[in-house]
């Protein structure tokens with residue numbers, strides 16, 4: 001069986017690796033001239049770490065990633081700690097695998113190397129998939145160079161502005177969420193600093209975490225104008241970023257000051273799609289379920305998708321039935337994650353008094369129920385394929 005994969009981002013490469021583990025062959029068609037992750041850092045929840053470990057990437061991950069000991073949320077105006085979730089050994093104990101932070105380049109590099117060394121993945125660079133067909137027991141991919149490829153299935157891993165989506169249902173543009181994200185890597189001391197830190201405030205929030213020795217990832221989110229342009233690679237001005245967080249706590253300002261040049265992009269998401277598959281064509285990752293990054297789970301969902309889809313295709317039944325079963329298994333979970341990510345957009349941008357009340361009420365509820373705050377994430381991080 002040959003599976004054609006449109007897009008060589010984290011989702012497409014994950015699928016190629018997962019298929020190879022099932023003994024299946026794939027062709028990854030990537031529009032860029034090189035597989036080269038642009039961006040800063042990424043958090044990998046235990047639900048995704050478990051899958052990556054299953055693909056044999058555990059040792060390499062443990063070598064290059066950071067294992068934060070906690071995730072803390074503070075009110076930016078008062079400095080008050082709103083909630084602290086224990087990670088590190090507590091994550092391992094509670095959810096059975098580690099919560100990690102890593103540079104995107106390192107994660108993409110591990111996936112690419114695993115795909116290349118499997119001997120089952122062909123990577124075609126520099127061509128876009130511009131059309132897709134599913135008929136006569138085959139799937140077809142029309143490429144921008146005029147070539148047509150044929151295989152048993154075609155999976156659209158082509159991200160937020162998916163062309164492949166149009167082959168499955170009536171394509172619609174993603175929704176601008178009126179939020180702008182600033183992203184960057186700060187070169188600054190990280191000794192003894194192994195926490196994911198979030199500061200919240202009206203209309204904005206700021207996240208920072210170490211991704212390696214002397215390297216801190218930052219994401220600053222600001223509610224934005226209606227006319228912002230989405231581009232993963234657009235650069236912003238450091239002075240604008242500094243101005244957006246000028247009166248925020250010192251660790252925020254120090255991190256911003258240590259960023260060389262930040263990226264700036266408008267954030268989009270989508271309401272859950274009604275379906276992902278038609279015949280031998282399906283979608284995966286952001287092409288199927290783009291979400292706000294406020295639960296740090298977009299890539300994790302793509303990694304989960306890849307494992308579930310590869311197992312179903314590897315079982316050897318009818319391809320269209322496997323794709324339907326994949327959609328059935330994945331759509332409700334990813335829709336719930338999309339909803340939680342959107343809910344955090346409200347939670348992280350409340351005025352100080354309100355956020356103190358909301359987080360205080362949640363703490364009280366936990367005490368009354370005798371549960372730890374981390375229990376809130378059991379459904380998410382405790383997932384197994």
Ligand SMILES: Cc1cc2nc3c(=O)[nH]c(=O)nc-3n(C[C@H](O)[C@H](O)[C@H](O)COP(=O)(O)OP(=O)(O)OC[C@H]3O[C@@H](n4cnc5c(N)ncnc54)[C@H](O)[C@@H]3O)c2cc1C
Pocket residue numbers: 006007008009010011012029030031032041042043044127128129130157158159160162163164181183219284285286287293296297298299300301302
């Ligand atoms: C600020 C921010 C922070 C985030 N932090 C986290 C985090 O901490 N943890 C987490 O799990 N997720 C996080 N995410 C989400 C995560 O980045 C995405 O969900 C993930 O990268 C999606 O991967 P993908 O492969 O589906 O799509 P993409 O990364 O968009 O990859 C799509 C690929 O397809 C290629 N392509 C597009 N069209 C075509 C075509 N027609 N033909 C061929 N190739 C094509 C593109 O060039 C690209 O390489 C964050 C997102 C943002 C915006």
